[in-house]
Amino acid sequence: MPDLASFNDAVQMPALYHSSLGDLKDGQLLLNTLGLPVPNSGNFAVVYQIQHRDKKHALRCFIHPAPDQEERFKHIADHLKRRPCRYFVDFQFHPQGLKVGGQWQALMTMEWRDGVPLERHITSLLDNSDGLLHLAGQWIDMFDHLRTLDVAHGDIHPDNVIVHDGELYLIDYDAIYIPALQGRAIQEVGQRNFQHPQRNGSHYGLNMDHFPAWVIYYTLILLSIEPGLWKRYQGGDQKLLFTAEDYKNPDQSLLFGELEQSSHPLFKLIARKMKAMLQSEFADLPALSHAIVRAGGLPTQPQAPSDWWRDHQVESVAQPTQTWLKKR
Ligand SMILES: Nc1ncnc2c1ncn2[C@@H]1O[C@H](COP(=O)(O)OP(=O)(O)O)[C@@H](O)[C@H]1O
Ligand SMILES: [Mg+2]
Numbered sequence: 001m002p003d004l005a006s007f008n009d010a011v012q013m014p015a016l017y018h019s020s021l022g023d024l025k026d027g028q029l030l031l032n033t034l035g036l037p038v039p040n041s042g043n044f045a046v047v048y049q050i051q052h053r054d055k056k057h058a059l060r061c062f063i064h065p066a067p068d069q070e071e072r073f074k075h076i077a078d079h080l081k082r083r084p085c086r087y088f089v090d091f092q093f094h095p096q097g098l099k100v101g102g103q104w105q106a107l108m109t110m111e112w113r114d115g116v117p118l119e120r121h122i123t124s125l126l127d128n129s130d131g132l133l134h135l136a137g138q139w140i141d142m143f144d145h146l147r148t149l150d151v152a153h154g155d156i157h158p159d160n161v162i163v164h165d166g167e168l169y170l171i172d173y174d175a176i177y178i179p180a181l182q183g184r185a186i187q188e189v190g191q192r193n194f195q196h197p198q199r200n201g202s203h204y205g206l207n208m209d210h211f212p213a214w215v216i217y218y219t220l221i222l223l224s225i226e227p228g229l230w231k232r233y234q235g236g237d238q239k240l241l242f243t244a245e246d247y248k249n250p251d252q253s254l255l256f257g258e259l260e261q262s263s264h265p266l267f268k269l270i271a272r273k274m275k276a277m278l279q280s281e282f283a284d285l286p287a288l289s290h291a292i293v294r295a296g297g298l299p300t301q302p303q304a305p306s307d308w309w310r311d312h313q314v315e316s317v318a319q320p321t322q323t324w325l326k327k328r
Contacts, residue, residue, distance in 0.1 A: 002100040004046055007061050008037050009100075011048050016099040021109060024059070027052035042159065044174055044188065049112050056112035058171075061098060061105060064187075066174070069106060070095045072181060079178040083149045087142055087170045089113050113171065115164030118216075119237050122158070122223065123230070132224035133299065136217055140300060142168055143213045143288045152177040152205065156212035157191040159237055177204055192244040198282045213288035214277060215242055218270045221299065225264055229255075242274070250275050269297065 002010075010016045014025035030038050030049040040047040041063070048059045062069070073093035080088060089111035097107030116124075125131040146152065153160070154175025162169045175188040186204045189195060194212035219240045222229055233241045233255055246253040259271035273296065277285055286292055293300040 001063055001065060002103075002105065004039060004041065004063070006100050007046050007063075007098070007105075008039060010098050011037050011059060011061070018094060018096045018098065018104065020094050021097065023052055024050055024057060024109065027057065042172065045108075045172070051112075056114070058108075058110040058112045059098075060108040060110055061100075062107065066187065068184070069093070072184070073108070073173075075180040076173065076176050076178055079151070079180060083151075085146065085149050085151060087146065087168060088173070089169060089171065091173060108173075110171070113162045113164055113169050115162040115169070117237065118158035118161035118163060118168075119235065119240065121163040122220070122235070122240065126223065126227040126230055129224040129227075132220050136220040136224070137300060138168055139213070139217055139220065140288055140290050140293060142170075143209060144290060146209070147206070147287060147289070150179055150206065152208045154186070154204070154208045155188055155190045156209050156216070157194045158216075158240060175204075175208070177206060177208060179206075191238070193239040193242065195244070196282055196285065197244070197247045197278065203282050207283070207285060207287070210285040210287050211277060214274075214286075216240065217288055217293070218242075218274060221266065222259075222270060225266060229258075247278055250278055266298070273298075 011029060017025040027050040030051070032038050037048050040049075044064055045060050045062055047061070050057050050059055066072075070093060077091070077093070091108055091110040093106070093108050095106050096104035097109075098105050121135070122132070125135065153170050153173075154177055155172055156170075160170060160172040162171055175186055175190065177186075181204070184204060185201045187201060189199050189201055189203075190208070190212065194215055196211040199208070199211070219242065222241060223235075229235075229241055233239075235241060241255060246255055250256045256271055256275070259267040262268065290300050
């Protein structure tokens with residue numbers, strides 16, 4: 001595969017855009033102050049922004065080969081055409097997209113989604129516990145919705161979630177699963193700080209998002225109670241609070257230790273539920289849904305946390321106090 005510098009060079013030359021990209025060759029590529037294209041890169045792709053008329057697009061170039069890509073994206077696009085999902089942006093796969101070093105390279109054109117990645121949105125809400133709880137409610141809504149459409153994203157982590165005007169959007173579609181792809185394996189196994197330690201390439205199915213969905217839901221609840229956790233555990237783009245190390249050795253984990261020893265009943269409850277998931281087989285992980293959250297004795301919207309508290313007695317806590325709800 002060509003390297004990043006070769007993509008940077010090629011993307012600046014409209015003559016190297018395949019005709020299937022249409023008018024995009026006449027677009028305005030986003031450049032930095034030195035006049036060079038701005039590459040957004042993760043592990044699998046390098047993404048450029050190009051504006052044509054008043055619309056921004058993403059040119060997503062692949063930096064690793066993936067043999068059945070074209071067929072997979074065709075199935076995914078067909079599925080989403082029949083069952084549109086408001087959390088995804090429009091995209092189109094081009095088997096021949098950009099000529100780099102004399103060879104056609106595949107690329108994906110996508111609607112460019114302005115906004116901020118989830119971790120930045122969380123940072124902006126650290127002093128707003130109601131805002132974090134509202135976000136937790138939206139987070140559950142998203143997975144309830146994806147489930148009704150028989151879609152799993154496959155690589156849920158904060159940089160693959162963009163928040164725009166208070167709404168959540170998912171980007172990075174390489175690991176999407178839909179039932180037409182049953183029986184295939186996939187190279188990507190997701191960002192490890194958000195994945196169950198057992199997850200491997202054979203776990204390509206509708207339950208791939210269950211574990212990261214819970215991890216991020218629990219993180220939002222914890223931060224709504226104790227925002228100081230963010231600094232203490234160095235929340236950022238690669239991890240929020242929990243890490244792959246915590247999943248591997250929960251009994252040695254500082255974070256699990258703090259949650260278990262805390263006087264907050266919800267902290268203890270979350271530690272217990274996370275540990276139970278870590279001990280569970282991958283196939284048995286529960287989905288994140290409003291119904292399960294409520295049945296599990298955790299807060300969910302539209303229930304206010306204080307109502308949740310009135311309605312629930314958390315096991316093993318004799319005299320719960322309500323002070324944590326009004327802490328700040
Ligand atoms: N459609 C899009 N709209 C806005 N930004 C995007 C879009 N697609 C990708 N990006 C930016 O490019 C980065 C890398 O893209 P991504 O598809 O996540 O690649 P990777 O698979 O390498 O993680 C993202 O984290 C995001 O900042
Ligand atoms: Mg990504």
